[in-house]
Amino acid sequence: xxxxxxxxxxxxxxxxxxxQSLLEAAAHLGxxxxxxxxxxxxxxxxxxxxxxxxxxxxxxxxxxxxxKSKPIKIVTRLTLxxxxxxxxxxxxxTSTNIRLYDIIAVFPKTEKLFHVACxxxxxxxxxxxxTEKLPFYFRRxxxxxxxxxxxxxxxxxxxxIKDSTMRRYTISNALSLMQICxxxxxxxxxxxERPLELRGPYDVANLGLLFGLSESDAKAAISTNCRAxxxxxxxxxxxxxxxxxxKTPRASExxxxxxxxxxxxxxx
Amino acid sequence: MPSPxxxxxxxxxxxxxxxLLPLFCPFFIPFCTGGGLSQLRxxxxxxxxxxxxxxxxxxxxxxxxxxxxxxxRAPEVTALPRPPFLxxxxxxxxxxxxxxxxxxxxxxxxxGGCCAARGLRMSVALRRLRETPRHLLVCEKxxxxxxxxxxxxxxxxxxxxxxxxxxIPECGILPEALKRVITDFGEYYLxxxxxxxxxxxxxxxxxxxKKGSCYALTYNTKIDQDNAAxxxxxxxxxISVDKDTYEELGLQGRPSQYSGRKVMRYIVTIDLTDSAFxxxxxxxxxxxxxxxxxxxxxxxxxxxxxxxxxEGSTLVSYFSKNQIQAHQxxxxxxxxxxxxxxxxxxxxxxxxxxxxCSAQELFEWLGxxxxxxxLDNKSFSFLSTYCCPQPSTVVEQAYLCxxxxxxxxxxxxxxxxxxxxxxxxxxLAQWVTLTVHGFADSPVSWRxxxxxxxxxxxxxxxxxxxxxxxxxxxMAVGANDDCPP
Numbered sequence: 001x002x003x004x005x006x007x008x009x010x011x012x013x014x015x016x017x018x019x020q021s022l023l024e025a026a027a028h029l030g031x032x033x034x035x036x037x038x039x040x041x042x043x044x045x046x047x048x049x050x051x052x053x054x055x056x057x058x059x060x061x062x063x064x065x066x067x068k069s070k071p072i073k074i075v076t077r078l079t080l081x082x083x084x085x086x087x088x089x090x091x092x093x094t095s096t097n098i099r100l101y102d103i104i105a106v107f108p109k110t111e112k113l114f115h116v117a118c119x120x121x122x123x124x125x126x127x128x129x130x131t132e133k134l135p136f137y138f139r140r141x142x143x144x145x146x147x148x149x150x151x152x153x154x155x156x157x158x159x160x161i162k163d164s165t166m167r168r169y170t171i172s173n174a175l176s177l178m179q180i181c182x183x184x185x186x187x188x189x190x191x192x193e194r195p196l197e198l199r200g201p202y203d204v205a206n207l208g209l210l211f212g213l214s215e216s217d218a219k220a221a222i223s224t225n226c227r228a229x230x231x232x233x234x235x236x237x238x239x240x241x242x243x244x245x246x247k248t249p250r251a252s253e254x255x256x257x258x259x260x261x262x263x264x265x266x267x268x
Numbered sequence: 269m270p271s272p273x274x275x276x277x278x279x280x281x282x283x284x285x286x287x288l289l290p291l292f293c294p295f296f297i298p299f300c301t302g303g304g305l306s307q308l309r310x311x312x313x314x315x316x317x318x319x320x321x322x323x324x325x326x327x328x329x330x331x332x333x334x335x336x337x338x339x340x341r342a343p344e345v346t347a348l349p350r351p352p353f354l355x356x357x358x359x360x361x362x363x364x365x366x367x368x369x370x371x372x373x374x375x376x377x378x379x380g381g382c383c384a385a386r387g388l389r390m391s392v393a394l395r396r397l398r399e400t401p402r403h404l405l406v407c408e409k410x411x412x413x414x415x416x417x418x419x420x421x422x423x424x425x426x427x428x429x430x431x432x433x434x435x436i437p438e439c440g441i442l443p444e445a446l447k448r449v450i451t452d453f454g455e456y457y458l459x460x461x462x463x464x465x466x467x468x469x470x471x472x473x474x475x476x477x478k479k480g481s482c483y484a485l486t487y488n489t490k491i492d493q494d495n496a497a498x499x500x501x502x503x504x505x506x507i508s509v510d511k512d513t514y515e516e517l518g519l520q521g522r523p524s525q526y527s528g529r530k531v532m533r534y535i536v537t538i539d540l541t542d543s544a545f546x547x548x549x550x551x552x553x554x555x556x557x558x559x560x561x562x563x564x565x566x567x568x569x570x571x572x573x574x575x576x577x578x579e580g581s582t583l584v585s586y587f588s589k590n591q592i593q594a595h596q597x598x599x600x601x602x603x604x605x606x607x608x609x610x611x612x613x614x615x616x617x618x619x620x621x622x623x624x625c626s627a628q629e630l631f632e633w634l635g636x637x638x639x640x641x642x643l644d645n646k647s648f649s650f651l652s653t654y655c656c657p658q659p660s661t662v663v664e665q666a667y668l669c670x671x672x673x674x675x676x677x678x679x680x681x682x683x684x685x686x687x688x689x690x691x692x693x694x695x696l697a698q699w700v701t702l703t704v705h706g707f708a709d710s711p712v713s714w715r716x717x718x719x720x721x722x723x724x725x726x727x728x729x730x731x732x733x734x735x736x737x738x739x740x741x742x743m744a745v746g747a748n749d750d751c752p753p
Contacts, residue, residue: 069488217528
């Protein structure tokens with residue numbers, strides 16, 4: 001997994017066709033990795049965590065990334081919108097479908113939950129609200145703690161394309177976050193619902209300048225930082241990122257567990 | 269005064285048609301007032317344009333919109349806040365700091381492009397928006413026949429060139445000699461899926477690397493995302509790999525200069541002609557093992573070989589089992605009518621008010637001409653308000669020829685010689701120009717200095733040859749590059 005461009009937020013639409021066209025557009029723009037996002041808002045009743053979409057179902061053949069010979073890589077992501085501390089319990093339980101997702105993100109609605117997400121929760125990404133005025137100020141201790149733990153903050157750019165009021169909030173919220181985190185541990189992703197809302201990676205890096213990132217930080221926000229998020233998500237499936245067990249499909253022989261294998265240490 | 273426009277020709281790989289998509293929509297900028305507004309607006313325009321390029325299929329390298337960088341990030345070359353010498357990068361050779369004028373004939377000055385924020389009260393993030401990314405333009409002046417002139421050395425040290433274009437004012441038909449040089453630009457080869465270890469075998473080194481200049485460059489690999497490799501005519505093999513590959517590869521390298529906070533890219537340099545690299549040496553075995561068994565790397569390669577003596581073995585026969593394809597450089601001609609040309613005096617590199625234009629102005633203008641940007645400065649044009657620098661003359665016709673391909677420096681020297689011979693007979697033209705673009709994704713620019721791709725990856729140089737055979741040489745690089753020699 002090289003430091004290629006990634007868009008870690010493509011909404012998992014119910015219709016296959018629109019998702020397909022989104023992925024094709026992303027591959028055409030030069031994204032090598034795309035995460036299909038499944039959002040769960042606990043405010044609405046009866047939200048169940050479903051199994052992630054299987055890729056073989058979605059695509060018989062994946063689109064080829066522009067300028068490369070490799071097909072696009074697709075991962076799955078789960079975003080939990082939490083507005084009450086009890087919603088976080090689902091992350092602690094072990095037996096749910098949560099384990100099947102590659103990346104787990106939380107969208108904290110209050111300052112308390114933001115603090116909890118930064119310091120305690122076992123997640124990879126924390127979404128920053130870009131569509132309305134921030135209900136709280138970012139404070140340094142939780143943000144620094146999150147940076148130490150290797151958790152990344154996500155900014156979306158599609159709302160800024162759609163609407164001028166949202167653009168104002170996007171830029172001001174991003175700048176207030178940037179005052180605290182100094183351009184570290186930021187990723188920028190799209191959340192685009194239509195192919196026309198996607199932008200090329202270099203354009204997104206250019207927009208990063210408006211969010212207060214430096215040239216190299218802006219480029220890292222769509223490439224190397226995304227890679228770190230993916231690796232951080234991978235370590236959740238392992239024991240401390242060191243030991244990794246896997247069931248072999250063979251039923252007859254009694255070789256349930258593969259030998260202990262070294263995994264590459266993630267970028268923190 | 270019109271806002272300065274810096275137009276660079278796209279040089280991502282061989283094919284990249286410059287397209288200007290006139291699809292812009294005005295935005296309401298809610299956030300910023302005062303002096304930063306125009307630049308913010310340009311940035312946003314550049315960024316947030318709903319583009320149809322996905323559907324026209326004409327785009328280059330991940331930019332949603334236009335492929336020329338004509339908006340926003342325009343280096344404000346007109347206003348230099350500090351004396352340029354204060355900003356010399358540390359990488360410069362000491363001779364440069366002393367100034368070359370003291371030592372011999374070639375004189376030069378250097379223009380750094382960063383625009384400092386003027387003393388407005390604003391946040392750090394906003395102040396950063398007023399700065400342009402680093403770029404360098406080095407100009408020097410000398411005479412073609414001067415004994416210490418280094419023009420050939422400069423051309424030779426820039427190994428990988430993807431586009432050569434020359435402009436001759438007041439010329440309708442090319443002279444025969446020039447035509448012959450263009451048609452005889454030599455072919456280059458494309459080998460698909462070639463394992464890298466084939467380039468370090470002794471058979472290859474003895475047949476090609478040691479008997480002439482062998483040029484190889486990976487094709488369709490992006491220097492900021494993928495692994496890339498390049499074989500220089502000096503016999504150095506440079507492999508630029510990302511962190512994961514480097515850790516698996518097992519060869520010693522050094523971290524890349526331009527990888528930011530965390531090192532994500534490493535450069536491995538192997539000298540193939542070194543005496544320590546003979547067939548039985550440990551080093552050779554290690555390299556072969558690493559590239560063959562430890563981490564087999566496969567690339568599409570552009571290959572070319574220049575040798576003086578006629579030898580039996582050729583690249584075609586050597587790589588016949590790897591599906592080698594021969595390609596000819598593509599040549600396009602055009603005659604530009606009623607072109608406004610800046611007036612230049614060979615002695616005035618910096619230009620003189622009302623008398624001649626400076627080297628920077630010429631450089632900008634040439635970029636606009638090569639990309640067929642309109643120079644008429646119409647007030648209603650939303651795309652470009654650029655116009656020809658003053659003073660200028662209208663030239664009835666000018667001949668513009670562009671050659672694209674994998675072009676060897678030896679051929680460029682030949683072409684330059686012929687362009688100098690153009691003035692042997694009396695001509696109307698005061699000067700001719702020769703522009704050479706390097707590959708945006710090559711791991712090196714000049715000599716072995718590392719080249720990176722921040723946003724443009726441009727590395728190019730331009731000769732202006734005057735009637736008196738004085739010449740100006742302008743060398744420009746983008747953000748992730750050493751200073752040109």
